[in-house]
Amino acid sequence: MKPNMNGFKARAAAPGTKKSVAFGLLAIALVSCSQNDLYDGSGSESSGNKFGASVFGSPVGDVVGKVTVGYQGWFAAAGDGSPYNSWQHQNLEMWPDCSEYTSTYAGSPFTQAGVTQPGYFGNLGNGQPAKMFSSYDQQVSNVHALWMQQNGIDCIALQRFGSAIVAGSVKKAQFDGIATRMKNAAQTYGRKFYIMYDCSATDPIDADWTSTITGTLNLVASPNYAKQNGKPVVCFWGVGKSGRGTTADWLTKINWFKAQGCYVIGAPLANFATDTPNQPAYNACDMIMPWHVGKQGGFQATYTSDLAYCNANGLDYQAMSYPGTAFYNTNGASSPQNQIKRMYGNFMWSQFAGMRNAGVQSVYVAMFDEAQEATSIFKCAEDASQIPAGKYFLTLDADGVACSKDFYLRLVNNGGKMVKGIIPYQATHTTPYTNYLDVCDASTGWISANTLSVNTTDKKEGTASLQSVGSGTDEFKKVFTPFNSGASVATGKIQFWYYVSDITRFSASNQIEVGSGGAADVNEYNWNIGPLVNGWNLVTKTFATASTTGGTPNLNAINWIRIYHSKTASITTKVDAIQVFP
Structure with missing residues (x-):
């Protein structure tokens, strides 16, 4: 668990306790290093020379030159x-946002102002039941990997705790199951993944690697297990941190993994470049985050x-970014409340801009699903209508601008593209705060040749879907106030x-x-x-494959949509969550 820069701590709920005393963030970085041999910490390799042509970093691989996110996967629910x-x-x-x-679960005993509440079976502010998800459900892993695929996230740093590797323990069984599910999801959606240990140097993670990671789970055999310079990637959070082992302990652990052919990422605290006593351990790694x-x-x-230090010591470097944080x-x-403000993406974008100007090649985002410390970038409540009624949770509109639930995923997508040089440098972000052309929660402005209504029971997102019942051709059409999608013809959809x-x-x-x-x-x-099937269909169309009629459309001023289908008899159709992606 990880301390922040300013000394305050967040406490993650531990089994059977109201609070734990440790900070619950896991970090992972994408940085790779040029070292191939065991390192004794003296400034020279046991064979070869770590200061050569590779001083400016390893070639682009599964982590170098890529965007990685830290992934906790630690949510569980009664009945899951x-x-x-x-x-x-x-x-x-x-x-x-669930x-x-x-599959979702009612009765979360969430905390409010430091106090654990009784299981909550009430509603959200919009009247919908308040339910939580479980990371153990394979469909949840799949959805998360899909969001990563849709938003330019290349790699998953899957957290694994030194306290979660005791053979025969329930905790180990839980995290083994999560690892298998994320492996499956990564394979399905073309993402890379690797194990990131949050541990001390004396935890038996070497035994865990042998018996479980390359043994019973055999994760490394997956074609989607991340490899850099041809080597399987492993990361250690806490290298050099007080109370997590001596420098000699870390050297022993790092060199053991390198002897197994691993590419080792060290994730130290922010002062690593001036932490002289522990620099032998840092310099033994292949990457620093x-x-x-x-x-x-x-x-x-x-x-x-930081990059200058890594270059001078033959290390690859990955810079970390985060959206903001709070632990109220x-x-x-x-x-x-709202301790380090997100400022509708401005805070996080300042980090991406700094990376681009500094010449950073690789990005680590903290975190994907860290809802406990408000560093999460996955889909969360936009406003008070989407949180348990009458309760406090930090919402995406907290700083005065309404942002869609996927805004930070899209911001990371654009930030990653800028760092990679795919799009030009921008000092300030231009990511639209919402990419919803219409959420379809109300019928205002919509026209249909059939009976049009709002269906609050059968929906895919939000509070409702739009429903058309009849045999008329025009099912759904609307004229909008011009909507700036930020999309391009080449990549938009x-x-x-x-x-x-x-x-x-x-x-x-x-x-x-x-x-x-x-x-x-x-x-x-x-x-x-x-092609369609009975029931719900996720329809995706790219602008690059579209036909055009009546002139060239302006994707920065969309103001028209129509969905029509001729019919032989009355039929029910519904539409929900119309989005435009850049």
């Missing part, structure tokens, strides 16, 4: 069928000096959920239309809807 089968890690600072999970949660400014200067619900009054009650009643004529002319056939992109 996991080894815990009980509520775990419910000291939530942010309330996760609308895309097929310093922990910066709690730092509030001066990022470019820090990245520049865990610590109570000793930690203020439109995506929405579309429900069909009986596909056999469709005739051939159908189309999706999106345009900037405010009417059909004027500056319009269009597509055939494509």
Whole structure:
């Protein structure tokens, strides 16, 4: 568990306790190093020379030149069928959006102002039941990996704790199950992953690596297990941290893993470059990712000096970024609400901009799912309507600008592209605060040739879907206030959920239309809807594959959409969550 830069601590809920005394962030970084041989800490390799052509870093691989996120995977719920089968890690600072999970659970004993509450069976502010997810559900892992795929996140640093490797323990069984599920998800959605140990130098992680990671789970055999310079990647959070082992202990552990052919990432605290006593351990690693949660400014200067140290010592470097942080619900009054403000992406973007200017190649994002300390970038509640009614959780509109639940995923996507040089440098971000053309929670402005209604029972996201019942061709159409999607023709796409009650009643004529002319056939992109099944379909169409009618549409001023389908008889269709991705 990880301290922040300013000395305050967040406390993650531990099994059977109200609070733990340790800080619950796990970090991982993507940095790779040029060392191939065992290192004795003296400034020279046991064979070869670590200061050669490789001084400026290893070639792009599974971690070097890529975007990695730290992934906890530690949420569990009563009734989820996991080894815990009980509520775990419910000291939530942010309330996760659970609308895309097929299994959710009522009764979370979340904390408020440092006090654990009775299991909550009430509603969200919008009247929907308040439910939580479990990381043990394979579908949850799949959804998370899909979000990563959609938003340019290349690699998953899967947290594994020194306290979670005791053979025969429930905790080990839980985290072994999570590791298997994330491996499956990574393989399904084309992401890389590696094990990141949050441990001390004397924890038996070498035995765990042999018996479980390369043994019973055989994770390293997965084609999606991250490799850098041809070697399986492993990371240690806490190298050099007080109370986590001596420098000699760390050298022994690091060199053991290198002798197994591993590429070793060390994740020390932020002062590693001036921590002379522990530098032999840092320099023995193949990559360094310093922990910066709690730092509030001066990022470019820090990245520049850290990178200079790594270059001078033949190490690859990955810079860490985070969106903001707070621990009020865990610590109570000793930690203020919204402590390090996100400022609708400005704070995190300042870090990406600093990386680009410093010449950083690799990014580590802390964290994907760390809702306890408000460093999470996955989908969370946008406003008070999406959190348990009458309770406090940090929402995405806390700093005065409404942001969609996927805003930080999209921000990371753009930040990663800038660091990689795919898009030009920008001192300030231009990521749209929302990418929803329409959330479909209300029928305002919508027109249909059929009976149009709002369905609050059968929906995919938010509080409702739009429903059309009848045999008319035009199902859903709307003229919008011009919407700046930020999308490009080359990479942009439109995506929405579309429900069909009986596909056999469709005739051939159908189309999706999106345009900037405010009417059909004027500056319009269009597509055939494509193959459908009865029930909900996730429809995704790229602008690069669209036909155009009536001129060139302006993706920065979308103001028209229509979905139509000819029919042989009455049918029910529904639409939900219409989004445009850049």
